[in-house]
Amino acid sequence: MKIYCFFSILLIAFLPQICLAQKAVSINNPRDAKPWWKANNLRIIQTNLPDYEAATLNADSLLADLKSCSANTLLINAGGIMAFYPTLLDFQYTNPYMKPNTLSDVVRKCHANGIRVIVRFDFSRVHESIFKAHPDWCYVSPKGERIINTNMYVVSINAPYVQDKAFRIIEEVIAKFPVDGIFLNMPGYQVNNPYEGKYHGIDQNEYDKKRFADYSNGLTLPTEENKADPVFQKYLEFKKATVEDWSKRLHELVKSKSDQIAICTYMDKYVDIIRHESQSNTTLPYWPYTASDNVNNAVHSFPDHIISNASIQQISFQSRYNAIEPEEVAIRLYENIANGSGLDMSMMGDMRGYEDERNYDVIRKIYAHHKKHEPYFGRYKSVANVGLIAPGSWPSGEPMQEYRGIQLMLKEAHIPFDVIEDAQIANLSEQLKKYKLLILPEITYLSKDAIRVMKQASEQGTNLIATNRTLFDSPETLLQLFGAKIVKRDHDGAGFYLNPDDKTVFKRFRKQKMLFWKFNLGLYDLTATDRQFLPILDKGRPGPPEIIGGHDPIGYYAMGLKQHARSKAIILPENLGKLYYMHGYQEHKNLLLDAIDLIYPKATQTIQTNAPDRVEVILQDYQKNVPSNTNKRLSDGQILHLVNLTGFSGNTYFPPLPVYNLTFNVRSDFKPAKLFSMVTGQSIPFSWKEGFAQFTLPKLEGFDGIVMDR
Secondary structure, eight states, rough: OOHHHHHHHHHHHHHHHOOOOOEEEESTOOTTSSGGGGGGGOOEEEOOOGGGGTTTTHHHHHHHHHHTTOOOOEEEEEEEESSOOOOOTTSBBBBBOOOHHHHHHHHHHHHHHTOEEEEEEEEEEEEEHHHHHGGGGGGGOTSSSOEEEEEEBOOTTHIIIIIHHHHHHHHHHHHHHHOSEEEESSSSOOOTTTTTTTTSSSSOOOHHHHHHHHHTTSOOOOSSSOOOHHHHHHHHHHHHHHHHHHHHHHHHHHHHHOSSSSSEEEEOOTTHHHHHHEOOOSSSSOOTTTTHHHHHHHHHHHHTSEEEEEEEEEEEEEEEEEEEOOHHHHHHHHHHHHOOOOOOEEEESEEEEEEEEHHHHHHHHHHHHHHHTTSSSSOOEEEOOEEEEEEESSSHHHHHHHHHHHHHHHHHOOOOOEEEEEGGGGOOHHHHHSSEEEESSOOOOHHHHHHHHHHHHHHTEEEEEEETTTTOOHHHHHHHHHHHEEEEEOOBBBTTTEEEOTTTTTTTTTSSSOOOOSBOEEEEEEETTTEEEEEOOOOOSSSSSTTOOOOOEOOOOOOOEOOOOSSSEEEEEEEEHHHHHOOOOHHHHHHHHHHHHHOOOGGGGGHHHHHOEEEEEEEEOOOOSSTOOOOSSSEEEEEEEEEEEBBBBBOOEEEOOEEEEEEEEEEEESOSSSSETTTTTOOOOEEEETEEEEEEEEEESSEEEEEOOO
């Protein structure tokens, strides 16, 4: 009798969730409809809920806040680290503050108001109660240490929790709630405790050791991340293969339930929505283009995916309750939609009683702007003829500095460019051939297939510029493409000078004869190039003014040009980008701009403007983003997005300064029928001359989008 009563009580407790799960899996989408996320009109609010907020979370107030922000998608906690619903699985810890009906109420009420719900899972950690029952499921460092955050233990990806239990948790949630998507936080292998900034090393769990040995025909799992070690290279291959295997199994599980459930995470394989993050800077110089950088990279590296770049509200993992400045949020959000992402805001908790509400007005303003002008966002095609190769999707260290510096130069010169991740070059051969110029900023390693694609592009007319240590590990490619041989790859350039002596090339240096240097200044044999530029001058005699001098040529050059049958290639074997990123002297930007003018002068002619360098200019071909638009080929016009960064001082975000009477001369392959401002709604007079639309924008405040309709 007691057993019967117990199960009766369980049935009653779960009846609302069971009934809810029997409804349609998503709103307004039959199984054979186009996946809802393909509309690329996301306006996401993520509530990263601390456990205790589950006790006070109210579905009605949450819904009201989402509607006030014009959000059309909610991302909310469901399971993994802890269940925010009544789980029946003994290997999933239940949030003790959880109220049984809250998640079902949230899903039901959001759907009733046309708001999608993506649920969050984090399988990177388990509660200590799970750890004590199954210590073999968890991470072990080379020193035998665990990674612990209070009472949460990092797991091992190859142990049963991730390989089996995670799927059962996801399956339980999908069975209980008609969710529209699942989001996976912190997927993959763990070597750090990011919340404490501590490195622990490669996981030495017995499951990892066995699976790696099986994969590698008996090799021992490495204990150090040493790229020169062939065993570690095999381990990198192993990590990629095992993560993709897990992702494939997840995809098969989710899509077997419904093809209208989106899979969202930070990787690309077997994923529908690639998520990225704009995070606050932890070191100077600050990077105000983080959203443009992330979205431009992901959109062009993974053109078949939808991208959602989250603006992370918190300052850091250690300072979660303090938000970044409203002006930075505005820049991130508008850069998102200008580059082809939707809007995505990651909050720490519910919006009610929030510890730092300064950004709410900005969020409401830009989300409402996107909602009002939704047909003009989300279906873009780049007009850029310049491609910038990125050192990964999350660049770091010196390659990141070099890459950001080159990107900053292009941004400030208002040169349209696409970003492509180095690892994706081999998958985008046709796309790369369309560029007239490709820039490789310290791209030190390319696969054999990527090198083949680069050579093909060069043969078909794509010009190349490479900086610093690019291709140092492939000397034959460096010689063939750029005519360069490395004599001394790493050479401290502090105190040396470059001489821009050829004023027919270095037209921006009429009043300069010596350009100071700092950081790396590689010494390369450029005799196989067709022309050499920028003689390197010796340090000379440092000291008091009375004795300085002696800056004589040392016999090396800082720039070489290789002439190919249908293209040109320039090598700049120095830290040109890093120097500009760290110090910002215009002379170093001008070196790149003169090099571009030498081999592809049209790069600077697509957009001609008097706009300040701190006004970001993004030009897109667009198609109307409405369901009735089935036009697959022709654009409906162009949009010139403008983001005003004049309030950014280098380490502080102030309100942007209004800018007046901005003139534009924009290349277009059609004469526009009309121009208008998205912000003011007013028509803009223009003239048309020889393939260019010429107009003046009377005033720019924070942002605008100038629509050039066909």
